[in-house]
Amino acid sequence: MTGTHREARSLGAGLDGVGTMTLIALRTGWKGLAAWVLALVGVMALTGASIGALYDTPEKIRGYAESLGGDAMAVLNGRVAGLDTIGGVFANEFGFVLSFGLPLMAIALTSRATRRDEEAGRLELLLAARIGRRAPLLAAVLVASGAVLLTGLGCGAAMAAFGADPAGSLLYGLGIAALGFVFVGLTAVAAQVVEHARAVWGIGLALTVVSYLLRGVGALERNALVWVSPHGWVDEVRAFGDARAWPLLLALVVGLVLVALAFRLLDRRDVGSALVQPRRSVARASTALRTPLGLAVRQHRGAVVGWTVVGAALMGVYGSLAQAVIDVITENRALGGFLGADVEAAAEVVLRTVMSTFLMMLGMLVAAFVIAGIGTLRKEEESGRLEVGLSSSRSRASWLGVHVLVVLAGALVVGLVGAVSLGVTTAASLGDDAWVADVLEGSLAHGAAVLLFAGLAVALLGWRPRWHGLAWAALAAGAVLAYLGPGFDLPDPLLDASPFLAVGRDVVGEGASTTGVVVLLVLAVLLTVAGFVGFRRRDVPVV
Template sequence: MGTQGVGTMTLIALRTGWKALVVWVLAMVGVMALTGSSLGALYDTPEKIRGYAESLGGDAMAVLNGRVAGLDTFGGLLANEFGFVLSFGMPLMAIALTSRSTRRDEEAGRLELLLAARIGRRAPLLAAVLVASGAVLLTGLACGAMMAAFGAEARGSFLYGLCIAALGFVFVGITAVAAQVVEHNRAVWGIGLALTVGLYLLRGLGALERNALLWLSPHGWVDEVRAFGEPQVWPLGLALVVGLTLVGVAFWLLDRRDVGSALVQPRRSVPRASAALRTPLGLAWRQHRGAVVGWAVIGTALMAVYGALAQEIIDVITENPALGGFLGAGAEGMAEGLLRTVMSTFVMMLSILVAAFVVAGIGSLRREEETGRLEVGLSAQRSRHSWLAVHLIVVMGGALVVGLAGALALGGSTAAALGEEVWVGDVLAGAVVQVPAVLFFAGLAVALFGWRPRGHGLAWAVLAVGALLGYLGPGFDLPDRLLDASPFIAVGQDVLTQGASTTGVVVLAALSATLTAAGFVGFRRRDVPVG
């Protein structure tokens, strides 16, 4: 039950996962650097910063990014603009780094082999927590140093960097607990994603109503540190205590279960499968249905909140033309143009979420290969192409469900907020324009699975770059050629105003078909399982 061998396990975690760790750290720090350099050029005088602060007095921005103290300083401005990336980026980083060395290794059977050596029962979990915690701390301090380098106040930058690390550490603890509770890594991710979105929305509701709900979310604790206002350090202590308590609970739960099992056991199977489950399509749907439901709920919740606040967001941006320029809106037809620009951004965010679902769904096929279930399935006179095609159909059908649910939530809540039913159809039409971007990522994921399954992380990297260019690029006045490299912009930069880009749609459709075909060819030619 001891922790002997924790040093060895830490070295193993670093040796096998250093690439992912470096990518996460560089990505977060890179976004901060890009944000700082762009905002420094846009808000280069105290008057502009003061105007920015005066324009953000509405509740809409409080729901999206919390009530950030010190908005009349460059540091507060930077923290507010980085807030959305922080709210989702750090939790996802913590989940990815913690789960890979705990539940993922245990599910694959690697952890049991390591424990057969002179490795204590608790050593792998402790090593995973140490590595993930070190990574989030490094990220926080580096982001704080980056803020100071761009002109933010040094003490506030350091405190905000600790806030970044504190949010990540809480989710390290959450993931460590989830890894003891459920048996599959995808379930750990499901719990982590649900809590990320739920706590984010809880913080928003607490900030909107100015009540105690704010204190139920670690996102809210970041705001209450008030790094660039009148700072108070004790919320950082609260995050530290909660994170350590969660880690302690994870160890307590670890001692009360067997290796390879979980506290919540999967439902017992019935002696005989249903007729639908005995078909390839039914079996594939059984595998992916949980992810479809989870992603659909997440997308619906987020889009419903964004749509409900559409008018308030427009009011805020209309009062600050510089902020409208940052979001990529022109001066002509400011009111209507800003409204459609913001809604186009929300539609793009929905397409990013759907693309992430697709990449995750196709990536899950690798686990079928690693666990040996794929070989069993192919032994029953079934071709590789038919197996992959069925799973691809189910994943893309799930993408349709996730996208349709999110689009209806966004369009419906916007129509209710503005009193204009036309927004339901407009949002649905804009979502259709984004379909080629989603298909491109499906093709990329299939190509990687067919030729190099271990390189699936490349699909996530391309998605991350495309999402950042799509979300931040227009406001940062980046070159058009660079912006068009993002599939989400290639289909049309403002889909609700300008419609689709014919060239972008054709190119992405051709790339999608080519990559998908290449993936099927590669899957037919390579070994199963591949090393």
């Protein structure tokens, strides 16, 4: 056989049954895929409808560009080209959702059809039939890539429908898809490196935050760090400014290289294993691991460390922007005239509102940690380990109670470290140590929102464990409503439906809402109790 024939055969080897695997991935995962696409396109459509109504004249759009075109906003959403156009305004308002929504979508869809199926043992059964070794991975990449492309085109269509330049909207939509495709490739690689789906998620989240921060620092300093970040490539497309398409090619090439690397790594490992093997256990467990509490701490500690680092890094960057926010307000003549004579006092009021927004984002992060942590308990049930644990004299309530306690303790660590990071960096930026106490006090309010989502996750685990995704849906709805709702001038009752706004709109400046906090705490207790009751009554496991 010639070298050319060998090469062609090796490239196509293991791809038998790609069509079948693609159909299986669509058939079993179409609900989650549709939810991601509709949610992100829906947020863009909501942004277009609301922002288009608010900024309906060139003068208003120009004022928006003058107010939000500074360095402080560049760190959050990058330097959006064409901010003096309605398309640029749409892109800027959608920027934060884009920065995390598309990568998380890519991670969720890709990991589900790769490492998650392999970890559950389903992939090994499929490969026992006439399915090639590489077919499941290629099918996962195709489905996830198609989903992010559909999302990008849908977002672009929504922007054009509400008045943005059609060509710029299409280019921006392709930029969204390009960002998602890069993270599809990154997730595919991670699925070959580590053995568990939660580790894939950890790597994906870490890379998302790193990319986001690199883009922000690069945009602030106007240096080459922007080109190290896939998020920065979307900005460099400049869809609504001096548009250029070649950064899309960069993202496409990087994504294809990552997918090729994933296939190469797949060929180097066995089914069910990973390139990085878990550390081997010792012959005898330590005294701590022989207790339910010690075992639960061991199970959740990696997630606690990872989420804590992410929260501290994000809040540290945000806190360092404090002086930049003050400078944007005091140096902008238009804003100065609007705020009145005492611009510095007004600037501090605005800064407190901004810090409240950052704490709200930290609350969302901690709530996501709690939902993910309680969600891992479902894996204990699916794997059969829960049945073994309950076969002794240990009660269901004690097993669940210990895990919920450890997850909530981890949430306290993640939230506290993040709040300290925000407070310390804010104080360092402004040269005022009083900000540390102010930020820490304001962060306490969002604990009620976190407990509510913990209660919801426990209730779902207790009664309908297969519906755990509803907790994520509730978090996404609450986050979008809290982040975009006030800018859209939505009615107060609707805004208060978001737990992150119910605790108070300005927790650093005006303080927490006592009524909102009490209501959330009562609901959290009721949901948690209901979850324990349901867990005690239902069968284990529930398929």
